Amino acid sequence: MxxxxxxxxxxxxxxxxxxxxxxxxxxxxxxxxxxxxxxxxxxxxxxxxxxxxxxxxxxxxxxxxxxxxxxxxxxxxxxxxxxxxxxxxxxxxxxxxxxxxxxxxxxxxxxxxxxxxxxxxxxxxxxxxxxxxxxxxxxxxxxxxxxxxxxxxxxxxxxxxxxxxxxxxxxxxxxxxxxxxxDVVGCELGGAVKNVIGLAVGIADGMGLGDNAKGSLITRGLAETARLGTALGADPLTFSGLAGLGDLVATCSSPLSRNHTFGTNLGKGMSLEETIAVTKQTAEGVKSCESVADLARRHGVEMPITETVVDIVHEGKPPVVALKELMSRSAKPERR
Ligand SMILES: NC(=O)C1=CN([C@@H]2O[C@H](COP(=O)(O)OP(=O)(O)OC[C@H]3O[C@@H](n4cnc5c(N)ncnc54)[C@H](O)[C@@H]3O)[C@@H](O)[C@H]2O)C=CC1
Ligand SMILES: O=C(CO)COP(=O)(O)O
The missing domain is CATH 3.40.50.720 (NAD(P)-binding Rossmann-like Domain)
Known part of the structure; x- marks a missing residue:
């Protein structure tokens, strides 16, 4: 034995x-x-x-x-x-x-x-x-x-x-x-970026934007994750697996997720300081939204939801303003 x-x-x-x-x-x-x-x-x-x-x-x-x-x-x-x-x-x-x-x-x-x-x-x-x-x-x-x-x-x-x-x-x-x-690159990016998308979905939930908004954010969040991953040499199929879609669905639907809960508190109108004070454990997306956005900029990849999370969490942009800006971005094909 x-x-x-x-x-x-x-x-x-x-x-x-x-x-x-x-x-x-x-x-x-x-x-x-x-x-x-x-x-x-x-x-x-x-x-x-x-x-x-x-x-x-x-x-x-x-x-x-x-x-x-x-x-x-x-x-x-x-x-x-x-x-x-x-x-x-x-x-x-x-x-x-x-x-x-x-x-x-x-x-x-x-x-x-x-x-x-x-x-x-x-x-x-x-x-x-x-x-x-x-x-x-x-x-x-x-x-x-x-x-x-x-x-x-x-x-x-x-x-x-x-x-x-x-x-x-x-x-x-x-x-x-x-x-x-x-595919280590794809698996790691899937996990890190889902925390950022989890914050975005939490913010939308806190604002009471409904399940269509949630489905849209999850899907477009996955699209920008895959865009970054592909630029970094990951297999795009990894993002439809457990490390991508699987983790995103669990985090974005669960009140147990610290990132989701953090976002929900912000979306309900809590300040960043108040939200940090009530968060007892690590919500990685709060810091990683900035490093993910940095990584994307270094590789010339567009990540509008990630950038929006950075604006809300670190630049104090009101979620209602951020929402209006996201929704009024120029029209484009779903895949490109
Ligand atoms: N909690 C979850 O459901 C899951 C978490 N993760 C990931 O696991 C990682 C750890 O998260 P959690 O365990 O949830 O966080 P946590 O906040 O529950 O625990 C963090 C741990 O790190 C230690 N720590 C904090 N600052 C430290 C420092 N300066 N030096 C040494 N140790 C320090 C704390 O004492 C604690 O043991 C994160 O990257 C998270 O994204 C991944 C999957 C599931
Ligand atoms: O990564 C997780 C589940 O797979 C845990 O998510 P939170 O860090 O948002 O709690």
Whole structure:
């Protein structure tokens, strides 16, 4: 019988903890790194993480530590689940501690501000590893539903398909069904841009614009995601899969989504400061809307919904004005 895979998960937020649970249920030996001792203590002694997943009983084979070296030791897979904008600094600290042949797996959905780099690019840059040692997990995976062991599919992507298959085996459970993919660029962009479109849909919901507006924003949002992806070498078909349409539908229809909820609050008339104050967890689109817009401008790609989100969130443009401008853009064919 082969040894169970060893997994390190950095860190113990909503998704790190829920995904740690998936890995544990799939038979991996999992160590979760937590920033705060009280979180590690709650996981180890109480089998809970009340700050991030209240009411969820964690499996006994999920251990936590605040020592990054202990978490990283001997891991076949090292999962990274911190806010995208702190990842570079976090990984710079952890890189010397990583197991020599570990595969680094991004669970994150963001684009770095300033560099406009995807998370796998930041990982390669900081950890000095090739693309065959870097993978991504993405798809319609709201942490609270996964933690309740509700069924979901996902994508595990790596340019090296053998690595993707190993990762697939490491996280396949009766309630979590991962599919392999080699289009890492498309998978990462799908996840990062859906957070921005999730904000846009939330704003529309908050304004009471109805379900036709929602369907229109989801579809046109997917069109601009695919336009950016194609310019960056992604396979356009990836965006009609779990990493694109699947994730977009889950986020844009769920009150569990932080990005959707953030947008809804803005659309209802809350100020940015008030909205940030009531948002307890990471809503990646708030920062990544700027880096996605930056990436699009660098490649000469038009992303009107993303630009509108930047205007509303960061430039203080009233949503009613932004709506009027979006609707009065010049008429054009649906596909071009
Ligand atoms: N929550 C969800 O349903 C899902 C989230 N994701 C992605 O997972 C990533 C993490 O998100 P969540 O776990 O939801 O966020 P969260 O806000 O629940 O947890 C963030 C974690 O990062 C840690 N953290 C925050 N600032 C840090 C810093 N400066 N240095 C080190 N650690 C720091 C926190 O202690 C916490 O453990 C994001 O990129 C998100 O888009 C992906 C799929 C599902
Ligand atoms: O990525 C997610 C679901 O797949 C979670 O979305 P939020 O970050 O908006 O909560």
């Amino acid at each position: 082969s040894m169970p895979a060893k997994a390190a998960v950095f860190s113990a937020g909503s998704w790190g903890t829920a995904f740690g649970m998936v890995l544990a249920d799939a038979g991996c030996e999992v160590t979760l790194w937590a920033r705060r001792p009280e979180v590690a203590e709650a996981v180890n002694s109480g089998r809970t993480n009340p700050d991030y997943l209240p009411g969820v009983e964690l499996p006994g084979n999920l251990r936590a530590t605040t020592d990054p070296a202990e978490a990283a030791a001997g891991a076949d897979f090292t999962f990274l689940s911190v806010p995208s904008q702190t990842m570079r600094a976090n990984l710079a600290e952890w890189a010397p501690l990583l197991a020599p042949r570990t595969v680094l797996v991004s669970l994150m959905k963001g684009v770095e501000l300033g560099t406009a780099m995807r998370m796998s690019e930041v990982i390669e840059d900081v950890a000095k590893v090739g693309p065959d040692r870097v993978a991504v997990v993405t798809g319609p995976n709201l942490a609270r539903e996964i933690a309740a062991r509700m069924p979901a599919a996902a994508v595990v992507a790596c340019t090296d398909e053998t690595v993707a298959r190993r990762l697939q085996a490491a996280c396949h459970t009766p309630y979590f069904r991962p599919y392999t993919e080699t």
